[in-house]
Amino acid sequence: MLARVRAERARIVAIDGPSGSxxxxxxxxxxxxxxxxxxxxxxxxxxxxxxxxxxxxxxxxSHALVARRARGKAGRWRRWDWVADRAGAIEHSLPGRTLIVEGCGAFAAVESGDAVGVWIEASDRLRKHRALARDAGGFDPYWDQWERQWRRYVARTAPARRADVRLRVADA
Structure with missing residues (x-):
């Protein structure tokens, strides 16, 4: 019930969880x-x-997008050009519209009492299969590297405990 009430007033929804969840x-x-x-x-x-x-x-x-929008200013964030392996275009976000921030580490980006945090998880086997299949081999050489930093983030911040809503994806 609390999550539903918060969602009705929320201006931000953060969806966090591991790769492939x-x-x-x-x-x-x-x-x-x-x-x-x-x-x-x-x-x-x-x-x-x-x-x-x-x-x-x-x-x-957190700093350039979420905090700026909370102050009524346009937020911004920089795209990453994965092909060129360098910073890309700056994107702008106007306040007033609900914002969904989705990705590994989303709770770190959204440190706000007005946010609804959604934690989604799946078994390690299922999520690795999904993540590697999704990127047609592009993620394969980086899986272990990404997983290590993901686990550091989880150990440092305990994001699942901060969630308003927790979802578990069942293995097929």
Whole structure:
């Protein structure tokens, strides 16, 4: 009940969890089902500054996007050009519209009492299979590297305990 009440007033929804757990699928479904004006969706996959950028993306989003919007100013964030392996375009986000931040480390990006935090998880076997199949081999050489920094983030911040809503994806 508390999560529903908070969601009705929330201006920000953060969807966090490990790679391959279903965060993007849930975010897409939420955008489609949102009543009225659809929320803005920012995917951390578009903003991580390279394969070692999980923590940095959260800190940058918190400061430049979320905090600025909370003060009534336009937020911004920088895309990462994965092909060129360098910083890309700066994106802008106007306040007033609900914001969904989705990705590994989303709770670090959204440190706000007005946010609803959704934690989604799946078995290690299922999520690794999904993540590696999704990126057609592009993620394969980086899986262990990403997983190590993901586990450091979880050990340091205990994000699942901060969630308003917890979802567990069952193995098929």
């Amino acid at each position: 279903g965060k993007s699928t849930l975010a897409d479904a939420l955008v489609r089902a949102w009543p009225g004006h659809a929320p803005e969706l920012v995917r951390l996959d578009d903003a991580y500054p390279g394969w070692n950028g999980l923590e940095r993306a959260g800190a940058e989003m």
